[in-house]
Each structure stands twice: as structure tokens, then as C-alpha cells.
Amino acid sequence: MTKPPLTLYLAAPRGFCAGVDRAIKMVEMALEKWGAPVYVRHEIVHNKFVVDGLRDKGAVFVEELDECPYDRPVIFSAHGVPKSVPSAAQARNLVYVDATCPLVSKVHIEAQRHADAGLQMIMIGHEGHPETIGTMGQLPEGEVLLVETPEDVATVEVRDPERLAYVTQTTLSIDDTAEVVTALQARFPAIVGPHKEDICYATTNRQEAVKAMAPKCDAMLVVGAPNSSNSKRLVEVGARAGCDYSQLIQRADDIDWRSLEGIKSVGITAGASAPEVLINEVIAAFGERFDVTQELVETAKENVEFKVPRVLREPA
Structure with missing residues (x-):
């Protein structure tokens, strides 16, 4: 049976940003250095696939410090923590590493x-x-x-x-x-603003790519988690930029194929905490149902990298 033709527009940049990449690497390096379990306060990044993968390697995710034992290291998530959290960790003599995005x-x-x-x-x-x-x-x-x-x-x-x-x-x-x-x-005319824009480069770049892509698309899918702020913003930006069907999905299994009947073009992007493997999974799912032509919509190139703390680079 002949597959219907479909153009897949792939946003670039998309997916992992430098802060997310660093935070995940920090958990992996902590597991290598100290062995399992390593405790992580809150999801290290907002993505179930990533969190489940780290859990399988020995990370234990908790919401509060009092859930952590005294004799195991704890990592603070990429989202940042109140000052009271490291203070409490010091009071308990916990070994802790802060993965807050720079x-x-x-x-x-x-x-x-x-x-x-x-x-x-x-x-x-x-x-x-x-x-x-x-x-x-x-x-x-x-x-x-x-x-x-x-x-x-x-x-x-x-x-x-x-x-x-x-x-x-x-x-x-x-x-x-x-x-x-x-x-x-x-x-408040006297209010003082940031010296440099607070909205990060990755959020800005992903939104700009969606703005460029959305007018070309009959539908747009954002790969990301429902608790991911930047992923939800991409859905809103897509709808506002002219794509009436703009939806958040966590994985290919979440695609509502019935809603996509008769379409000619789909845009695909991903939030900053979604790994490329999930994007490839979505592309493959379209390939099973359509005769796909891929087009890259690139609005910026990213080469940002953040170093992990020295404590993780030193041997145990």
C-alpha cells in the first residue's frame, strides 16, 4: 500500500541544552565516583525518560533533604534550590553537589x-x-x-x-x-532590569525556531514533559505563530494519529530536557505511516558547554 506523502520540519536547535546536559552528566559522574545509591533532590531535569534512566543506574529521587540518609551524597536539581537547602545539608554534614544551571x-x-x-x-x-x-x-x-x-x-x-x-x-x-x-x-518607571536578559539562550533559540517553523506546518508536536516549563511554552509559541494544532507529547506512543489524518506537514521540536532518542522515536513513527521528506529549520547554532564541578572530576 502506498504511504501518503508528508513533510517533517525539524526545528534546530531543539532538545538538550547545556545546563541539562551538565546536570545529567553530574548524576552519572557521581554514581561512578561514589557508587549507588546517589540521592537527587527533585527530578534532576523535567523528563520521565531521563529520570527513569538515571534511576535504573542507581539514582534515588526525593523531594526533601530529610529523605536522604547521612552517609550518601545528594545532588540538587538543575532548577536551583533556596538558600535554606544547602544550609540544611551542611548542618547534617551531607556530601552535596549543586547541579543548578549556571x-x-x-x-x-x-x-x-x-x-x-x-x-x-x-x-x-x-x-x-x-x-x-x-x-x-x-x-x-x-x-x-x-x-x-x-x-x-x-x-x-x-x-x-x-x-x-x-x-x-x-x-x-x-x-x-x-x-x-x-x-x-x-x-514603576524606576524599576531596574537585568544587566543581561534572564530568559536563557536555549529557551530563546528553541522559541525562535518554532516561530520560523510553525507557519509551514499543519500540525506541530513538542517532545517534552507536562511539568517542563520550557516545553509547554513551545506549544504556546507554536499555536501563536500560526499552527492551529500544536501539542505536547512525551513519546511517540502519545501521538494522536486520528487528529493528524489528511495532513501534509508536521513540525517537530523538543524541550530543553528531552533527549534526541525520543525525537528519533517520533520521526520513526511517522516514517512507518507516511512517505516522509525531512526538512531542517535552523535558526541558530549552539556550542555552549558548562563544566561540571571539580569535586566530580577528582577521583574518589
């Missing part, structure tokens, strides 16, 4: 610098996301106010409108964040 750490340092200058912080971010919790936890309670939308800006109560600064979560929608920043600057 670009998230940059936001933490920035928040502290503004606080040291006497400015109250406003954070643009998603309530309850571990990165937001980690960044807000760099300063005493009440020193960081959270806003998510321009509507939140209208009602936020600050100590002194002349003494404010803002930071953002690194995985937000560029366009949505710009709207919130505009609202902040309109209400």
Missing part, C-alpha cells in the same frame, strides 16, 4: 546583588515551579514578590516604588514576558 545561578546572584543595594525584587515566573521557588528562596521571605501576568502587576503591593528591581524565570515565553516587563515599567 544561567539560573546568574539570576540568583543578580537577585542578591539588587537586595544588597536595598532594592525589593519582583520575579516574573510561574508559581510553584522549582526554579521560581529556588530564586525566591535566595532572599528572606517577602523580599521577592511574584508576578506572572500584566494583571498581577496591576495589583502587586511594593514597599517603595522607587526602590525596585526585577528578575525572571529562565524558561518563560519571550513574548509573554515582554508584556509583563512593559507593565512593570509603566507602573
Whole structure:
């Protein structure tokens, strides 16, 4: 039987970013150095396939430090943690390694610098996301106010409108964040912004690739986890950029083939914590059903690499 023709547009960049790659490598190196089990506070990155793979190698994922025994090392996730977490680890004499993405750490340092200058912080971010919790936890309670939308800006109560600064979560929608920043600057003209954009290069690059790809596609699939902020933003960016059917899937098994009947083109991308093996799995699934032509939509090249901490590079 003849397969119907289909053009697969593949976004580039897509998938793993340098911070995710480093965090996964850190867990693997910790297992090599200290043996199993190694404890990880929160999912090291938001991807079930990655987490399950590390669990199979001996990583134990917990939500709080008190779930960790005294005699095993613990790793903090790439999303960052409040200052209280390393303090608690030190109080218990735990061996710990911080896998916080360096670009998230940059936001933490920035928040502290503004606080040291006497400015109250406003954070643009998603309530309850571990990165937001980690960044807000760099300063005493009440020193960081959270806003998510321009509507939140209208009602936020600050100590002194002349003494404010803002930071953002690194995985937000560029366009949505710009709207919130505009609202902040309109209400608080003296507010101080980041020295350099907080939304990270990987989030920006993946969103730009989707914007370039979406108008060409009858449907767009984002490979990523439902708790991955940057993956969910890619779905929204795709829909906003002109692709009416923009969906998040974790694996090829999640593809709703009935909804894709009669289509001629599909865009595929992946969040920053989704491994290439899952993207290849999706491409193969289309190849089984369609006569596929692949086209790369490349909007940037990435060659960023972050070093792992020295403690993991030294022998046990």
C-alpha cells in the first residue's frame, strides 16, 4: 500500500541544552565516583525518560533533604534550590553537589546583588515551579514578590516604588514576558532590569525556531514533559505563530494519529530536557505511516558547554 506523502520540519536547535546536559552528566559522574545509591533532590531535569534512566543506574529521587540518609551524597536539581537547602545539608554534614544551571545561578546572584543595594525584587515566573521557588528562596521571605501576568502587576503591593528591581524565570515565553516587563515599567518607571536578559539562550533559540517553523506546518508536536516549563511554552509559541494544532507529547506512543489524518506537514521540536532518542522515536513513527521528506529549520547554532564541578572530576 502506498504511504501518503508528508513533510517533517525539524526545528534546530531543539532538545538538550547545556545546563541539562551538565546536570545529567553530574548524576552519572557521581554514581561512578561514589557508587549507588546517589540521592537527587527533585527530578534532576523535567523528563520521565531521563529520570527513569538515571534511576535504573542507581539514582534515588526525593523531594526533601530529610529523605536522604547521612552517609550518601545528594545532588540538587538543575532548577536551583533556596538558600535554606544547602544550609540544611551542611548542618547534617551531607556530601552535596549543586547541579543548578549556571544561567539560573546568574539570576540568583543578580537577585542578591539588587537586595544588597536595598532594592525589593519582583520575579516574573510561574508559581510553584522549582526554579521560581529556588530564586525566591535566595532572599528572606517577602523580599521577592511574584508576578506572572500584566494583571498581577496591576495589583502587586511594593514597599517603595522607587526602590525596585526585577528578575525572571529562565524558561518563560519571550513574548509573554515582554508584556509583563512593559507593565512593570509603566507602573514603576524606576524599576531596574537585568544587566543581561534572564530568559536563557536555549529557551530563546528553541522559541525562535518554532516561530520560523510553525507557519509551514499543519500540525506541530513538542517532545517534552507536562511539568517542563520550557516545553509547554513551545506549544504556546507554536499555536501563536500560526499552527492551529500544536501539542505536547512525551513519546511517540502519545501521538494522536486520528487528529493528524489528511495532513501534509508536521513540525517537530523538543524541550530543553528531552533527549534526541525520543525525537528519533517520533520521526520513526511517522516514517512507518507516511512517505516522509525531512526538512531542517535552523535558526541558530549552539556550542555552549558548562563544566561540571571539580569535586566530580577528582577521583574518589
